[in-house]
Amino acid sequence: MGAYLLRRLxxxxxxxxxxxxxxxxLAALALNPRSNYEGKHPTPPPAEIxxxxxxxxxxxxxxxxxxxxxxLDGLAHGDFGTEVQGGxxxxxxxxxxxxxxRLLLFATIIGAVGGVLVGAWNAVRQYxxxxxxxxxxxxxxxxxxxxxxxxxxxxxxxxxxxxSGTSFFQYDNEYDATITAFWPQLLSRxxxxxxxxxxxxxGEIAIISRYQRSTMLDxxxxxxxxxxxAKGLTRRKAIYKHGLRTAIIPVMTLLVYNTVLLFTGATxxxxxxxxxxxxxWVVTSIQGNDTNAVAAVSLFVAGLVLVAGVLSxxxxxxxxxxxxx
Amino acid sequence: xxxxxxxKEIDETALAPIxxxxxxxxxxxxxxxxxxxxxxxxxxxVLLFLAxxxxxxxxxxxxxDIDFDNFQxxxxxxxxxxxxxxxxxxxxxxxxxxxxxxxIGLIGGPLTTAIxxxxxSVAGYAGGWLDRALVWFIDVMLVxxxxxxxxxxxxxxxxxxxxxxxxLLAAFAWMITARIVRSLTLSLKSREFVxxxxxxxxxxxxxxxxHILPNMASLLIIDATISVAVTILxxxxxxxxxxxxxxxxxxxxxxxxxxxxxxxxxxxxxxFPAGILILIILAVNFVGDGLRDALDPNAAGAKxxxxxxxxxxxxxxxxxxxxxxxxxx
Numbered sequence: 257m258g259a260y261l262l263r264r265l266x267x268x269x270x271x272x273x274x275x276x277x278x279x280x281x282l283a284a285l286a287l288n289p290r291s292n293y294e295g296k297h298p299t300p301p302p303a304e305i306x307x308x309x310x311x312x313x314x315x316x317x318x319x320x321x322x323x324x325x326x327x328l329d330g331l332a333h334g335d336f337g338t339e340v341q342g343g344x345x346x347x348x349x350x351x352x353x354x355x356x357x358r359l360l361l362f363a364t365i366i367g368a369v370g371g372v373l374v375g376a377w378n379a380v381r382q383y384x385x386x387x388x389x390x391x392x393x394x395x396x397x398x399x400x401x402x403x404x405x406x407x408x409x410x411x412x413x414x415x416x417x418x419x420s421g422t423s424f425f426q427y428d429n430e431y432d433a434t435i436t437a438f439w440p441q442l443l444s445r446x447x448x449x450x451x452x453x454x455x456x457x458x459g460e461i462a463i464i465s466r467y468q469r470s471t472m473l474d475x476x477x478x479x480x481x482x483x484x485x486a487k488g489l490t491r492r493k494a495i496y497k498h499g500l501r502t503a504i505i506p507v508m509t510l511l512v513y514n515t516v517l518l519f520t521g522a523t524x525x526x527x528x529x530x531x532x533x534x535x536x537w538v539v540t541s542i543q544g545n546d547t548n549a550v551a552a553v554s555l556f557v558a559g560l561v562l563v564a565g566v567l568s569x570x571x572x573x574x575x576x577x578x579x580x581x
Numbered sequence: 582x583x584x585x586x587x588x589k590e591i592d593e594t595a596l597a598p599i600x601x602x603x604x605x606x607x608x609x610x611x612x613x614x615x616x617x618x619x620x621x622x623x624x625x626x627v628l629l630f631l632a633x634x635x636x637x638x639x640x641x642x643x644x645x646d647i648d649f650d651n652f653q654x655x656x657x658x659x660x661x662x663x664x665x666x667x668x669x670x671x672x673x674x675x676x677x678x679x680x681x682x683x684x685i686g687l688i689g690g691p692l693t694t695a696i697x698x699x700x701x702s703v704a705g706y707a708g709g710w711l712d713r714a715l716v717w718f719i720d721v722m723l724v725x726x727x728x729x730x731x732x733x734x735x736x737x738x739x740x741x742x743x744x745x746x747x748x749l750l751a752a753f754a755w756m757i758t759a760r761i762v763r764s765l766t767l768s769l770k771s772r773e774f775v776x777x778x779x780x781x782x783x784x785x786x787x788x789x790x791x792h793i794l795p796n797m798a799s800l801l802i803i804d805a806t807i808s809v810a811v812t813i814l815x816x817x818x819x820x821x822x823x824x825x826x827x828x829x830x831x832x833x834x835x836x837x838x839x840x841x842x843x844x845x846x847x848x849x850x851x852x853f854p855a856g857i858l859i860l861i862i863l864a865v866n867f868v869g870d871g872l873r874d875a876l877d878p879n880a881a882g883a884k885x886x887x888x889x890x891x892x893x894x895x896x897x898x899x900x901x902x903x904x905x906x907x908x909x910x
Contacts, residue, residue: 275724286733395870399863401814403821404837404855411844411851418845523728524818528841539822542732550733557726 268565272558277324279554280547284323287545289314292340312338314547327551336555337548345552348537353556355430356519356533358445359526363453364515367460372507374461375468376500379476390465397462406455406528413451427451428530452529456522460514467510472503505575509568516564520557612875619871625864626683629857633679642670644677644831653847663849665839675853678833681743681826682861685816689747689754690809694801697755701762702789706770716763719756727753731815732824739827746825750815751808758804765797799876806869810862817858833858 289312293305300308309315313326330337336345378387397405413425426432426447435441475481476499484494522535530536534556541549614620640661642648647668648660656663662671704715731753738745769775770793778788794801819825820834828835833854840850 271720271724274721278721279725279730282730283733286737395863395866396859399810399866400859401817401821401862403818403841404859407837407841407844407851408855411848414845520726520729524821527822538726538729539732542729542824543822550729554726554729557729558724561724 265566268562272555272562275558275561276551276555279558280324280327280551281320283547283550283554284320287542287547287550288316289340289545289547290316292545312340312342312548314340327548331555336552339549340544340546345548348549349552349556352532352534352537353519355531356522356526356535358430359449359452359531359533360456360515360518360522362449363456364460364518366453367457368464368511368515370457371461371464371511372468372500372504375465375507376472376495376503378465379469379472379503380495382473387469394462394466397458398466401524402455402459403524403528405458406452406525409451409455410528425451430531448529452522452525452531455525455529456518463514464507464511467507468503471506472499475499475503478502501575505572508571508575512568512571513564516560516567517557519560520553609875613871616871616874618867619874622864622867622871625860626868629679629861629864630683633676633683636676637673640670640672642673644669644673646670646673653850655847656849662853663847665850671849671853674831674836675833675857678831678836678854679857679861681830681832682813682817682858685743685747685750686809686813686861686865688744689750689812689816690807691805692747692751693754693808693812694758694805696751697758697804698762698794698797698801700755701759702766702793704759705763705766706785706789706793712763716760719759722753722756725753728815728818731819732822735819735824743826743830746816747812750812754808754811754815758808761800761804762797765800766793769793769796803869803873803876806865806872810865810869813858813862813865 289309290305293300293308306315306317310318313323313330315323327337334346336349339345339348374390378390381387410427413427417423417425424447426444429448431441431445431448435444476495480502481494481499484498485491489497520534520538522533523538524535525531526533526535527539534553537549538553540546541553637644642660648664648670650668651657651660651664652668653666654660654664660670660672662675664670665674700715700719704712704719731749734749735746738749766789775788775792778792783791816825817832817834817837820832821838823835823838825834826832836854837851837858840847840854844851
């Protein structure tokens, strides 16, 4: 068993490496970092641009494999390279992971728990008005592109603020940087968190609840649940103790992948609400022709897939006693 | 990767053979039309298609026309959806965007499924080193950040046909279905009718095309429908950031991107393209759901619905369904 797991892990690691390498090579070939300097006023002389590009391992005249070699060499020493603007990619990465974590922590917990509960509740009350209403609502949310949903929420917030003459909803950035005292700043952070969290939670609940509902329906008709009821458990207790736990197992994998990959998947939400997290970096790094940053994002995503794979197997083992044996 | 195995398990029930000819087709058509939302979705798609292609002829404005009397004015009898800041007619722009989204989705969705069917069935049927190589290729594609790579690659097609963009969208979306197709192929491979064909000397490509793939037609049809929605979402998302459809061409995504800052002041710039986009995807999803119920009566929702219906009408005992149950177990 141990050898099998080890081989699987090794395979994951190799996949991550290959995936990130391909992403680096494509980015290095397709992006044009030179344009960043040519657009500057005053434009630096071409020789100076070339020198700066070479210094950052971005010179398109250097053979791409040589650049890839430099990048790998840096990675081996824990160095993600330099951004076009001169900052350290590694530091930016750490800062952005922090921002995304603060954004996603509540959203993923509320989304996952909410999705499972809504799904289970609808399965128990199949075909009631509430079930059909939430089916329709999920369809509508799943069919609404995240960017449209986020822009709509933002518009509603602006409307509410104007109508009520307050600034209750905040929709730009992580917090108001002019507020420095601890409690007011915490409040400001909470206000800024509301809209992006709603955006993410709605989507998560819509998807998870559909899966949870269908697995729950399968479980509700099962023999072991009838046995539990026959032993004298109340319906509520039987469903929560025996039904829900079994029904969560197939959804767990989806839940783990969704949650982990949201780290870079909140691209639209972070961009529209102006949070400088990982998701926003996906877009800004490409728009800035920032090859090293793009490579760091790709490596991070590939790493996330690996983490999600391991986590979902652990979660599976934790929930399904047959796997532990 | 166990996420995919789980997905496979969920979808394995969709393995419903299309037996015989007209009878089954009629049955499915009847089941589909009974699903009101599915039928509604289909009608909406047809209407949207007509509106997108014929609508612009109902107004005398052209895509490039500039109305110097109307800059950023709201909906009126002259401009049904209002005008943009530069005096372009929003209705014509939105319909042009809807054309793009519909065509890209309807080409890209089936294309995605076709790639998945090809790779999955070849891997599963061939086995050996070819199987291992293809599975590894699928895994590598899954690890790569598809949105990021699409965003990097699509501007390199600037000035070339948007069909390349569709191919690119499909190229990053087929992997999970390919895994499902592969595992279904593995189980079909050892069935008697495939073995019989093999021993009679039928070539491998022919067996895949004539015996393996038709046996997972339901799955492929449902997957193609879902892929239509996924492709449209991908296209509009990339276009929203300016990575997809490039100006002067318009897509609903670029229109939404252009209109987003004016939501509260000039809402028609955002609301019309966003509304049409949501309507398209919603309709496609309804059709997909209706098809799933019609093709895959074994699925949880459909089963219960069928039971309820049977109490009311008691009309059908379905010869196909027993086969479905046998195969699913």
